[in-house]
Amino acid sequence: MRIKIFATGGTIDKVYFDQKSTYQVGESRVAEILRVANIGFEYEFESILKKDSLDMTGEDRQLILDKVKGDSHELVIVTHGTDSMDLTARELQAIENKVIVLTGAMQPAKFISSDAEFNIGFAVAAVQTLPYGVYLAMNGRIFRPGKVRKNPDLQRFESL
């Protein structure tokens, strides 16, 4: 089994730069999470974007679509900001013959308490058990594109 993982930014990879007192997307933490999980499968990792998903443009989504479409792996995980994850998911539905799972985090992976490790583990299981298609994997549930919304009060994805 081989999995391709694309990072596009979002909270999961956010870091804190004190000198600017701002919060930016840093290097992806996914490789570190997989190292700690001591995973027994092969994967390829590629960073496409480092963007807060609120800042993603149509061009950015086209780039993600092109990258995933042009990749030879059947099993694909895309880490993504949560605010526009569903927009990207809907566009990725144009791709056939792949299992594509989008995931992210509500709390940065650098935090002591983050949903990042759980979500990456969840996505890794989902991508190898689900049939071809595009899925959002958040909060321990699997959603279909266009059938999900982010509840900002509960900080949780819900079915529409």
Add this chain to the structure above:
Amino acid sequence: MRIKIFATGGTIDKVYFDQKSTYQVGESRVAEILRVANIGFEYEFESILKKDSLDMTGEDRQLILDKVKGDSHELVIVTHGTDSMDLTARELQAIENKVIVLTGAMQPAKFISSDAEFNIGFAVAAVQTLPYGVYLAMNGRIFRPGKVRKNPDLQRFESL
């Protein structure tokens, strides 16, 4: 979707007691991991045993079998020590019409770097996507009972 989670002990729940300089099974960390993941499904949790899996007896396995069999949930996760996880998995194959996923950890969930969060996330996805049957979910892979061994040097489960 409702999931039942049984804790039986193992490294995932190990804590350190300084006064005895020993290392024992403590309270299960699963509820805390699910809280941080802010999960959007319901679950029931039950602690059956608090044992290192090397110390598990035939009686212990019978108890686990009885508990899982007698439970009304279709989707069941069992957290378990890694050394005899496969022994228990083989016995649980006597149960029909359930998806049963066993998981655990190589490093205690209380450690800064632990595979516990990843593995629980992985198991939660596996239990809701796999067909009826018994599975071991470790190191980002899904194994069938009797078809797996723990490689103590790599600290990783492998296919037989």
Add this chain to the structure above:
Amino acid sequence: MRIKIFATGGTIDKVYFDQKSTYQVGESRVAEILRVANIGFEYEFESILKKDSLDMTGEDRQLILDKVKGDSHELVIVTHGTDSMDLTARELQAIENKVIVLTGAMQPAKFISSDAEFNIGFAVAAVQTLPYGVYLAMNGRIFRPGKVRKNPDLQRFESL
């Protein structure tokens, strides 16, 4: 020995709010750090402000000065943002017959890797060993007001 701890905000207590994609001062983490350290002295904690120290006004500093001056404890720790910690320290020099130690953090206490625990431990030792006066305790060193600058490139306090 009794210590009074005032929290005024700063990076040490910053949290991340996903829905706004911003980073704000939250509840102080100091009590949690002292709980984990299982400290053997008594202390009183009071939150005065929850501000990034770049946003502190003259009025804010007057409030801190009044609070510390009006407090009955001899030993006082003030957690503070790093960018204007020295400004506040210089004003606190108007107070006599107290040991006042200002500290903070370059990385939020909620991060897996943060200097917060080290710095709080450092400040707790400094406040009980130093003579009356005002001190800044950062990066494992003790500085006097007006004799220190924050090096933004090294993310470290240095002697002037």
Add this chain to the structure above:
Amino acid sequence: MRIKIFATGGTIDKVYFDQKSTYQVGESRVAEILRVANIGFEYEFESILKKDSLDMTGEDRQLILDKVKGDSHELVIVTHGTDSMDLTARELQAIENKVIVLTGAMQPAKFISSDAEFNIGFAVAAVQTLPYGVYLAMNGRIFRPGKVRKNPDLQRFESL
């Protein structure tokens, strides 16, 4: 300012080896703690022993004494298991013209919640502010050799 740090083992550096289900002293975590604290002083680190302090012999204590005595630094921190820290401290009183601070931890530094970072920060402040002599720095307090006991129920050092 230069500080010499000797590691001798103890809970602070304990790690967990799953294959043996035991708990052993590993590499010292002190350098990592100082790196995260981004300290602004120079230090030298030396690992003398990797022992649970209950297992320390008279010979081990002689070795520690010789090492500290033979070292050229005035400021010395010794990380040590808590159970016999005071025994070693009493022997180190034979050394003149140095500030020697012993510290350790009740919970391994590898744990999410450990007193290790706080205690190292505390010791670093203590060693640079206290007069010549030998001190135990635990639970946010400074103790003199022979005037302290470890309360195993509270997991805390107390004055005799």
